[in-house]
Amino acid sequence: MASLTLSGVEKRLGGQPILRGIDLAAQDGELVVLVGPSGCGKSTLLRTIAGLELPDAGTVKIGARDVTHLAPRDRDVAMVFQSYALYPHLSVRENLAFGLKLRGESKAVIEERVREVAAMLGLGALLDRYPREMSGGQRQRVAMGRAIARRPQLFLFDEPLSNLDAALRSEVRVEIKKLHADLGATMVYVTHDQVEAMTLADRLVVLRAGDVEQAGPPLEVYRRPASRFVASFMGSPSMNFVEAAVEDGALVAEGLRLPVPAGRDVARRALVGIRPHDVALADGEGALAMDVEVVEAMGFEAYAHGSVGGRPFVARLEGERAQAVEVGQRLALDVAPGAVHLFDPETERALE
């Protein structure tokens, strides 16, 4: 296993910048998740690490080796593709052995590794099947097996779960987490799904338009989003935003009145961010006045969709009283202490 270091990686395609000088490091044995909306450059970045794309500037190092200009095959990385990219003319056994064979491993070693991987992933009964004879989940497993069998320095995953149904997806997610723990391997994982990102990552890297928007442990990113973009991207339902003015040490907008959190330096205006989970029904007047338009009652909890001062707002409510919320009602809400995020309305960066 080895660490991964990217510095100043730039890539342009047809004149359009795709990656704008990315710096990134993954420790030995770390699972780094690259997350972002489509078009943010996360797949290109992964392919740059694999060597499938060559950067226009910057360096890629695996361990101490500068691999920037090496062909994919000389980098000792393995990759799991979104489409799985199983070789259609080869059986599962041959798919698993393919990379080892190309590297000139002996027959005995190959057989041993295939058996090992098959046992690890429960592929034993499928070894003589062809890709077209298997279900999506089985193919996905073979794709992972093919990577594992290689024992590479670095694993790359390109949205490996996006072609699976929801139930299978969470199952395999857990499995990947376990595999990572068992193998202790360095992994880079690309996804646009924030649940995958949150649950899998040792370290989360949020990309936006070819730039790293924020990097850090997932909870850290969740709790302290560095920008409005990160804040809205991580967490479901998304964070609510209301623009407020500062008046007498309080944040004030129509339907909102909150004290400025201690230690925050707010000049005149701020974008107030509140997660739906961080509000509760107030006993009295409350900090927020929300007009309810739609209620999704889920039993224990309920989601109220509506607006605060004309800005769309979602609140997650729980308890007995939550079940009584009705459309058309004006709710008084309290905000959990310390759960108010403030962003600069111009730069949209977090205000510290």
Add this chain to the structure above:
Amino acid sequence: MSAERRRPGALLAELGVHALLLGAVAFALYPVLWVVALALSPGDAPEASILPIPTAPSLRHFEAVVTTTSSEGVWLFGRQLANSVITAVATSVTAIVIATPAAYALARFDFVGARSGTKALLASQMFPGVAAAIPLYLLLNALSLLDTRSGLVLVYATSAVPFAIFQLKSAFEGIPRDLEEAAMVDGATRFGAFVRVVLPAARPALAITALFAFMTAWNEFILAATFLSSEDMYTLPIVLQRYMGEYDAQWGAFAAGSILVSVPVMALFYALQRNLVGGLTSGGVKG
């Protein structure tokens, strides 16, 4: 078994479909059966009949075609059959070898000249061959390849290449890039990925392209008759043409020879018919 429940009227529709298909099959086979009947009827009086049935079937024509010998007593039909097979197989291999990498490059790389090259290939298909026979003759003469199988193979193969390139290019375009990238990450060079992964995945298209190239060579006689000038080099279509004289034609022998020439191609079609329609990559990549 009971999964297929039929609506009322489905049986009638099915019968209708079979009737239509049988009609089409009759249309497809009728002229061929006339050729067969002609080959099997030595000296039948011409009758206005509907069914192509010979009255006194005999294999005389087939025997005459198959047992042709040269003035030196060499069994010509055997040699000529061998010539045809060697020429056609070599053509098909050569055409594939030439066309495959080029088609791959056109499908995967963006390079200067790709568009104009494709256009030139397309254009070459539009120019009637009539005008090229004499220049080709002079060219082969300059290369000392007249009256050789290699010369003929070279001409056939190159004339089959443009179509083969189009055919294979679209086949390669249908193969996801992921497959090669996976192979490259797994340790293959670009060319290695092409050979080990792309080519096997394109097997049906390769088989069909090879079949077409085979047929180009197998059925061609104008160039063959011009370039070859010894009987032990002749291919079977020239032999067929030999049955058509200035004043008379030996139709029975011509028909018998035609059938002998057609059978291998029919067999190949039969063997490759699945590839004609189906693909192989469908299961490997996406659910």
Add this chain to the structure above:
Amino acid sequence: MRAGLLTLAALAAAPLVAPAVAAAQERVEVWHAYRGEEEEGLRAAAAAFMRASPDVRVRLVAQPFGAYASKLESAIPTGNGPDLFIDTHDRVASYVAASLIVAVEPADRAAFEARIEPAHRAALTIEGALRGYPLSVKAPALYVNTAFVAGEVEALEDLAALSLPSGVYPLVMEAQSAYWVSGLFGAYGAGLVDEDGGWGLGTDGATRALEQLRGLVEAGVIPRETDGALVARLFTAGRAASAISGPWLAPDLPPELRWRVQPLPIVRGAGGEPMRPYVTVEGAFVASRARAPDGARRFAEFLMLGEGALLRARRARQVVTDEAAWASLEDDAFLRGFRRAARQGRVTPTHPHMRMAYVPADRAIRKVLRGTFGAREALAEGGRRFDDVTRALPAPVEPAWGLLALGLLMLGAIALSIRRLREAPLRAAIKQSLPAYRYVAHAAIAVGLLVILPLVVGAATSFFAGRGTDMYFVGLANYADILSARGGDLFGNGSFWLVLLVTVLWTAANVGLHVVIGVALALLLYRPYLRLKGVYRVLLIIPWAVPNYVTALAWRGMFHFEYGAVNTILERLGLERVSWFASWVTAFGANVATNVWLGFPFMMVVTLGALTSIPKDVYEAAAVDGANAWQRFRHITLPLLGPFLAPAVAMGSVWTFNMFNVVYLVSGGEPDGGTEILVSEAYRWAFTRGNQYGYAAAYAVLIFVILVIGTRLTARAAEARA
């Protein structure tokens, strides 16, 4: 390069080495287009010759007749030809013009003159020099079935008066072919060409001959649409009292048939003149670049006089020219019959225009026999076609202008490419393209050298004119000629524009039907629970697997007036027989039927492949939306198939546009060249109209330009719609 150098070296060394080889054994390569008995006879003669002259080895090479002349034309000048070849005298003039043969002098001039008839010597004499060794003569004779006719048939009219069992024709002959009718024309003093090479059938005599022939066909004396094979089959089966045919008919006649051979009868309508068919003199010719000219001459002399002649008479059943040989053939009634027939005929004129007269004459005869035209009118039109084909070639143009234009063009191209190469982005792009070039280089070289280069050279010949390989620069004269319909009516018979119109119709009709039938069958085969699907599919592909020249001929047979299956079916259905090649519509229809048959399996297979890529749920969605079967086809299948079918349709259109075999073999352009398409027209200019390769090349270039423009326009239109 290497091979070229070796050849040069070999050529340089040849004079030094040759005598040494000759001393050991001279190898003589002899080309011929004989088959059957004639080939065996020639083999026997060659064997006898080699026994007598052990220092010469003769190698006989049988050539297909169809490519014989053009092959000699390309092989001899490049040194790949034979030493000696056997051919008919009517091509000698063009061989002399192209310097393919050398003048010869018989070893024993006295014997030659004593034993060979003056007419036969004259046939091979051009500009006062003997050009080949006359070997044998060929002329049609009358085969008489003695079961029906006791004595010698005196007059053509007597045959019509015979009382015969039903189903037996008085006379079978290829009445629709000018060669076989030449005897009748001759009785009326007419020939295909006159002495100056002009149209010879414009005379009253020719008109009367043709009217008489039409009368015979209409009275049922001679069957309709008879080709050589039908003549043979009818006479063999005892269904004809007499037949006009050549010696090749005899070997196939069954032993139980009683028959004899006599010269063609007289024609009372022509004042009792005998029918005078064209007589062909076959000769042996020493090729101009023969490696073993001496051996070739010796073998030719052996074939001509004495033992060789006798062997050929006995084994090859040839009417040999050696008078001395006939002394020992006294009891051979068959050969004597043919000899008499030949003596009654006239030697085919050697004028180069002669060969160009056959097609217009054939067409005129056919029109008349089918009753669509009067004899005079048809022959006059034939004359116009003939004049068209034999018109004076355009005057040469100073090639300097062409060279100047070419030079300027090339300079411009070079300047342009240099300027573009100077641009930095292009250079960078080329540098990036280098890896791709490793994949395409060999294909580019192979296709460039063996496909593009010959086509370019072929296209360049369109600036030259001439008959045969002897060509001179004429600039754009060929194009001007073609595009102005050679000065005639722009949409007149044989005009480029009319043929273009026919070609476009031809392409549209074929491709349209290919798609309709192909898609329909594919949809039938695509039904999910269809039984026997595989069997149907295999059987429906068969038309694709049989060589198209074979099935085109089968289809032609099926459209035969008398014995064709199509007419037989029509008759059983209570309909009239149709003379398919008599009118444009039916002839065109016959061509289209054949080509549709050949082409639908391709579209069917393409469609089957495309159908598998249409997801099933789309149909389910449409069904739920209430679409009926037709609407589902119209609004789902068709639009989704479009992108798959478009390239197949484009490819199919190009192929059909240039589908030479079907037109040439099924209708042969009939009636009157009306169903000819551009590519078959190009072929005719190259091969049946005096080898005007330059003119044919100009047609090819025009076809190319039309196709390029056509495909561009349709591609644009498709893009605009998308």
